Amino acid sequence: MSKQEAVSELALPPSSRQKLFVRYTLAILIDLVVLGLFNQFWGRVHVETFSVALMAAAMMQLLLQGTFKVEHYVSDYFKAKSGTAAKCAYGVTAWFILFVSKFIMLGAIEVVFSGQIHFEGHFHGAIPFITVVAVMIAAEEVIVRIYRRLGD
Numbered sequence: 001m002s003k004q005e006a007v008s009e010l011a012l013p014p015s016s017r018q019k020l021f022v023r024y025t026l027a028i029l030i031d032l033v034v035l036g037l038f039n040q041f042w043g044r045v046h047v048e049t050f051s052v053a054l055m056a057a058a059m060m061q062l063l064l065q066g067t068f069k070v071e072h073y074v075s076d077y078f079k080a081k082s083g084t085a086a087k088c089a090y091g092v093t094a095w096f097i098l099f100v101s102k103f104i105m106l107g108a109i110e111v112v113f114s115g116q117i118h119f120e121g122h123f124h125g126a127i128p129f130i131t132v133v134a135v136m137i138a139a140e141e142v143i144v145r146i147y148r149r150l151g152d
Contacts, residue, residue, distance in 0.1 A: 024061065027140055031057035034136045044120040044128040052116045056109060060133070063108060067101040102130050 014022070035053050038045040047053045071094055078090035106129045109117055119125025119132070 026143065028058050028061050030139050030143060031061055031136045034139050035132060038132050042128070044125065045132060046118045048116040052113060056113060056117050059109065059112065060105060060136070063105045067098065071097050102126065102133060105133070
């Protein structure tokens with residue numbers, strides 16, 4: 001491939017699969033940074049190695065996306081309904097899904113990494129874990145907002 005052909009390849013708009021690849025790669029890297037910073041600066045989060053942190057960040061991103069898919073499925077179900085009862089039921093159900101999913105994620109991390117990553121605190125470290133996940137989501141949102149602003 002000539003240099004001119006390579007430059008014209010880069011000039012092409014990215015495909016949907018390429019956009020998805022970049023989106024999830026960036027999300028995993030953001031999660032890795034957040035997890036690494038909590039590991040370094042908060043005594044309630046312990047990650048043995050960088051490679052464990054990277055694998056945990058990828059797994060957490062996968063589980064988060066699964067949670068969001070379930071929540072969107074439930075959202076679509078309740079959007080088809082009308083009335084206050086349906087809105088209340090959606091709110092309770094969405095909160096339940098988002099809350100319980102964190103315990104499932106924490107359990108999955110404990111099973112997969114068997115002590116190589118540990119969150120200390122009440123309820124088997126659920127509060128530090130939920131804090132880390134919330135900061136990951138917030139950090140991803142900040143990066144997305146900056147990216148969108150740069151496009152204006």
